[in-house]
Amino acid sequence: MPVDILTVNNLDGGYEVFVGKRKVFVHAVDNVSLTLHENEVLGIAGESGCGKSTLAKMIYGAIIPPLVVRSGDIYITTRNSANLKLNRLSIDEIRKRIWWLEISYIPQNSMNVLNPLKRIKDQFLNVFKYHDIEIDKENFMKHLREMLNVMGLPPEVINAYPHQLSGGMRQRVVIALSLLFNPRIVIADEPTTAVDVVTQRTILSLIKGWRENNKSSLILISHDMSVHAYMDDRIAIMYAGNIVEIGNVFEVFKEPLHPYTKALIDSLIRKGDRTIRKGLMGQPPDLINPPPGCRFHPRCPFAMDICRVKEPPTIFLDKDRYVKCWLYVNTR
Amino acid sequence: MSEDSKLRIENVTKLYGYGLLGLKKFKALDNISMDIDLTKPRIVVLAGETGSGKTTLLRIIMGMVKPNIGRVFYKGRDIHKLRGSEAKWYRREVQPIFQDPYETFNPLRKIDSYFYDTIRNVVGIKNRGEAEHRIDESLRFVGLSLDRVKGKYPHEFSGGELQRISIARALLTHPKMLLADEPVSMLDATLRVGILNILKNLKEKLNMVIIYVTHDLSTAYYIGDDISIMYRGTLVEYGPISKVYQEPRHPYTYALLESILEPDPSIRERYPAIKPSSIELKEFLIPGCRYANRCPYAKEICWHTLPPPTNVDGVVVRCWKYLDYKQS
Amino acid sequence: MAYVYTFKELALRPKFLVPLATFIGLLLYAFIFPATLTTNPGRWYYAPPAQPPSPSYPFGTTTMGQDLFLLVPLALRNSIVISFVAAVISVLIAWGIGSTAALSTQAVKSVLMTVVDIICVLPGLPLLMVIFYTWRDYLTIPLIGAIMGLIGWGFPARAVYAILSSLRQRVFVYTSYFSGLSIFKIVVKDFIPFLLRYLMINLIGTMTWAIGNEVTVSIFGAMKMEEVTIGTTIHWAMYYQAILLGIWWWLAIPIAFLILFVLSLYVLMVEIDKYIFARARVTWG
Numbered sequence: 001m002p003v004d005i006l007t008v009n010n011l012d013g014g015y016e017v018f019v020g021k022r023k024v025f026v027h028a029v030d031n032v033s034l035t036l037h038e039n040e041v042l043g044i045a046g047e048s049g050c051g052k053s054t055l056a057k058m059i060y061g062a063i064i065p066p067l068v069v070r071s072g073d074i075y076i077t078t079r080n081s082a083n084l085k086l087n088r089l090s091i092d093e094i095r096k097r098i099w100w101l102e103i104s105y106i107p108q109n110s111m112n113v114l115n116p117l118k119r120i121k122d123q124f125l126n127v128f129k130y131h132d133i134e135i136d137k138e139n140f141m142k143h144l145r146e147m148l149n150v151m152g153l154p155p156e157v158i159n160a161y162p163h164q165l166s167g168g169m170r171q172r173v174v175i176a177l178s179l180l181f182n183p184r185i186v187i188a189d190e191p192t193t194a195v196d197v198v199t200q201r202t203i204l205s206l207i208k209g210w211r212e213n214n215k216s217s218l219i220l221i222s223h224d225m226s227v228h229a230y231m232d233d234r235i236a237i238m239y240a241g242n243i244v245e246i247g248n249v250f251e252v253f254k255e256p257l258h259p260y261t262k263a264l265i266d267s268l269i270r271k272g273d274r275t276i277r278k279g280l281m282g283q284p285p286d287l288i289n290p291p292p293g294c295r296f297h298p299r300c301p302f303a304m305d306i307c308r309v310k311e312p313p314t315i316f317l318d319k320d321r322y323v324k325c326w327l328y329v330n331t332r
Numbered sequence: 333m334s335e336d337s338k339l340r341i342e343n344v345t346k347l348y349g350y351g352l353l354g355l356k357k358f359k360a361l362d363n364i365s366m367d368i369d370l371t372k373p374r375i376v377v378l379a380g381e382t383g384s385g386k387t388t389l390l391r392i393i394m395g396m397v398k399p400n401i402g403r404v405f406y407k408g409r410d411i412h413k414l415r416g417s418e419a420k421w422y423r424r425e426v427q428p429i430f431q432d433p434y435e436t437f438n439p440l441r442k443i444d445s446y447f448y449d450t451i452r453n454v455v456g457i458k459n460r461g462e463a464e465h466r467i468d469e470s471l472r473f474v475g476l477s478l479d480r481v482k483g484k485y486p487h488e489f490s491g492g493e494l495q496r497i498s499i500a501r502a503l504l505t506h507p508k509m510l511l512a513d514e515p516v517s518m519l520d521a522t523l524r525v526g527i528l529n530i531l532k533n534l535k536e537k538l539n540m541v542i543i544y545v546t547h548d549l550s551t552a553y554y555i556g557d558d559i560s561i562m563y564r565g566t567l568v569e570y571g572p573i574s575k576v577y578q579e580p581r582h583p584y585t586y587a588l589l590e591s592i593l594e595p596d597p598s599i600r601e602r603y604p605a606i607k608p609s610s611i612e613l614k615e616f617l618i619p620g621c622r623y624a625n626r627c628p629y630a631k632e633i634c635w636h637t638l639p640p641p642t643n644v645d646g647v648v649v650r651c652w653k654y655l656d657y658k659q660s
Numbered sequence: 661m662a663y664v665y666t667f668k669e670l671a672l673r674p675k676f677l678v679p680l681a682t683f684i685g686l687l688l689y690a691f692i693f694p695a696t697l698t699t700n701p702g703r704w705y706y707a708p709p710a711q712p713p714s715p716s717y718p719f720g721t722t723t724m725g726q727d728l729f730l731l732v733p734l735a736l737r738n739s740i741v742i743s744f745v746a747a748v749i750s751v752l753i754a755w756g757i758g759s760t761a762a763l764s765t766q767a768v769k770s771v772l773m774t775v776v777d778i779i780c781v782l783p784g785l786p787l788l789m790v791i792f793y794t795w796r797d798y799l800t801i802p803l804i805g806a807i808m809g810l811i812g813w814g815f816p817a818r819a820v821y822a823i824l825s826s827l828r829q830r831v832f833v834y835t836s837y838f839s840g841l842s843i844f845k846i847v848v849k850d851f852i853p854f855l856l857r858y859l860m861i862n863l864i865g866t867m868t869w870a871i872g873n874e875v876t877v878s879i880f881g882a883m884k885m886e887e888v889t890i891g892t893t894i895h896w897a898m899y900y901q902a903i904l905l906g907i908w909w910w911l912a913i914p915i916a917f918l919i920l921f922v923l924s925l926y927v928l929m930v931e932i933d934k935y936i937f938a939r940a941r942v943t944w945g
Contacts, residue, residue, distance in 0.1 A: 047520040048491075167382065196381040196547040201591040205603070223520050226550075226593035230600050249597045267525045268595040269550045272577065276532075277554075279525035283490045396834055423838055435831040440853040446839050453840025501839070 011072035046238035168199035344402035380562035427502035433494035571647030749809025758820030780814035
């Protein structure tokens, strides 16, 4: 029986911004619910602008204006089996108790996150100091070397400045930093989008190796379906702020239920295949003024009248498999 | 192939400075030679990791960067020596598409200004009505129209639309050759296919030659006819894409193809282990084959002498493994 | 999602109109008004000394019998002229050298930027004090501004160099080239909008810097003290113990006008800058 270590219930929120003088609300996360099990990789897939990064920030607890959470809760089970309601904690508590220790966040374009004026070993030292963790020099260097080794980095990196390393190596340093305290949950936001194929493979296989050793869970956010095929145990498909389908990765790839998932899988280019693929016409809706009913209906080849008017319900075909679409209302 | 009908890249070498005052030099491109036949419509892929020199090579073909050694000939003429009306002719024949659609256009300028500029200056049409007709025609080819584009700024369009607009602008001059620098790497998976299909159409319907630079080998296979694999400034393998993919000869090509992740979860266990890359600059300074550091077959000679190009079954490889190969 | 900010909207925004009106008002007060006067307000004892603000003397008078209402616009005018001349000279030199460095070869670039760096590290204030005090007999208002301009162009030159160097590398320059534009047209169509923004910042920044320096140097008395500027007025006020004697208006009024001038200029610049760049992206609040 898989244990839930993170539960998101009906999370709803977005950004309050100004367009000229008017205050508008970008509804980036619309009534999202999901659970993360122990020792699993959950992928969140979707186009840019679908809200996956916003969702990640909310789960991580980085809820700083203009980002607001309008309703819903996030529960996590810590290492000491405490149950915490993340969105009720103050940002300082989250900083000290949760970040790096329980949940780690690898941001997009993390190769640019390092302080250009500090050597790599000093950046690591800072993290220890920040969490008030006393560590003597020998232990620290040992721990550091181990971490860098896991990421396939040569020991010379310890004394280097960020600009002396290539983009891929910096990415790996940042990942090493975030895995320093063996957090139970790691949220990786597009960890390999900015690097080329070989570096991507390297980084992903290193993360995979580390995770298998530590039995931690990973929430992997990416628009690249190949990355999901390689890494995920379960996958959630996000469109315009909604999770439209969630399930075991093999099932979703073999038998996609939601029309958007179907189109997504259909547009994937496979090695050695030159048959013409169909993309999706049109573009994702404006999250300030989303269309009524199902947000996908303007682009959906199966759209029915009810889709244009009412938001579809969540239909559970299994405990961890659900789809949000009117087509499946009668198949329980 | 006569001189008049090909793009010839001859011994192109490009040096960049590093270190204090930029006095030390490393070779971003080392002795690249290639011939591309312009009479047959085809898509030639320039593939490689970041730092392979593929973008630099493309910029040299565009004429924006000058090689330190070597020359580029287009239909018999040295493109870096073109002046005046000949330079204008080259801009009519060859047009670029860039990786980041938002960087392609100045955010402070209206999009249609680029179209009018191209029509007036490169194509030479002064008549407003005729110009607008041609602009509209170009935009319709990519699925848009002049009405949708008129008077708007770049930030008013999505990435996918902007890239189509970029292609439409390039098509205005009815070019023979399109230089595409990773045109889909910044777009989402669902949008990529649309753009790639447009490029395929350009080859088939408009008889164009497209040089397509990318690090993504899946998209390369989807539209490419020939492929050149580049590593740290050297050309390691070049040939028809199906041959290269089915039987990669150079060890680097093999590693590259093995790195491609398939969008199919059922084969995930079959991926072999991979050796991570080390500090790049050291590899650029190897006088011989740049891949020697990571190659499982590296011999002494690989480190100090660059292997000559060898023809193996219609594919050109630069690797010491094949020096004694004789076609049977 | 696009928000396009039209010129009409800019022209009607209070945040733009108020500083604009203030600025124009101050210019009128500083330039037109003193021209209507028949005698030099800098003379002494033409008004009852040390009078607080009243209907006949709206800004009060100084210990030396000067009417502040007539004195302040002259002071403001001179200070504005000094800072404006300084700004123009500084901009001309900075832009000339900065753009040459950005657009030429490595060798020329290194030489020019070394010169710029030397100017940057010159200790401005002490140098100005020494120069102004030594040559105080030969100084005129515009000359004061010119000397300041010659000393303060270092940092703007670096900024122009940086802006142009990065603009050169941007991809849209290639797009313009392939749209058939000549180098000259590219500079005009692609670079000028970005540069215009910095030009404004440069001018106003240098003006503020120059006024600040002028005031400081004058307070120390290292200037041609017969000239009437905001700085010299403050100097005399402090010299004659204005605060101690309770003649607060002698200090407060010139300072208030100085602040009003700098502030209105600054807000005006921010609003115009927002207009230029709002066209290029959505404004977030």
